[in-house]
Amino acid sequence: MNNEPLLTIANQLTILRMGLAPFLAVLVVWREFAWALVVFVVAGVTDLLDGWIARRGGQRTSLGAVLDPIADKVLLTTTYIVLTWSPGLLVPVPVWVTVLVLSRDAIILVSAAAITLSSGFRVFPPSLLGKLSTACQIVAAGLVLALNAAGDPEPWTPFVFWTVAVFTVASAAHYAWRASRVPAGQKP
Numbered sequence: 001m002n003n004e005p006l007l008t009i010a011n012q013l014t015i016l017r018m019g020l021a022p023f024l025a026v027l028v029v030w031r032e033f034a035w036a037l038v039v040f041v042v043a044g045v046t047d048l049l050d051g052w053i054a055r056r057g058g059q060r061t062s063l064g065a066v067l068d069p070i071a072d073k074v075l076l077t078t079t080y081i082v083l084t085w086s087p088g089l090l091v092p093v094p095v096w097v098t099v100l101v102l103s104r105d106a107i108i109l110v111s112a113a114a115i116t117l118s119s120g121f122r123v124f125p126p127s128l129l130g131k132l133s134t135a136c137q138i139v140a141a142g143l144v145l146a147l148n149a150a151g152d153p154e155p156w157t158p159f160v161f162w163t164v165a166v167f168t169v170a171s172a173a174h175y176a177w178r179a180s181r182v183p184a185g186q187k188p
Helices: 009-029 035-056 062-085 093-121 128-150 157-181
Strands: none
Touching: 009 035, 009 062, 035 062, 035 093, 035 128, 062 093, 062 128, 093 128, 128 157
16 A cells, blocks of 8 residues: 555645636636636646645655646646637637647557556656647647737737647657557556
């Protein structure tokens, strides 16, 4: 039995981040884009803080290692869905970008589950490309929220969406390549 604490401050911040996702969705649907941006920024701060506290405060836990990427996916998935299909968006995320982002995450999740079922539980730490992809997705979502809050479409938004697409595809290919090259029992 594992005796590590479950509800560390870092883990509570991670849980808070997941809990902010529905509020963000409701605010976007209600066209309260400025408040949605505030919630998105607060969620981002919790992401930075939980990692910092876990590392610096000696609060790294198995639960946190599992919850943190789930919280990120819940927040980004919710954000991309509402910024694509909510009514009243001056600057929506294009459907093809959202489908690409969600497909990448689904492929990674299904692949990780298949590998775990076939060769036992393995941790898949994020790669640099994965982190860059997530960063691009976060920046793009924040920009879309800010543009909707300001009521100002910008001509450079297609560049932002294509950047997200390139990093998303590159990171998906990199994860697939890494997963295919690691023998069972070794860390990817």
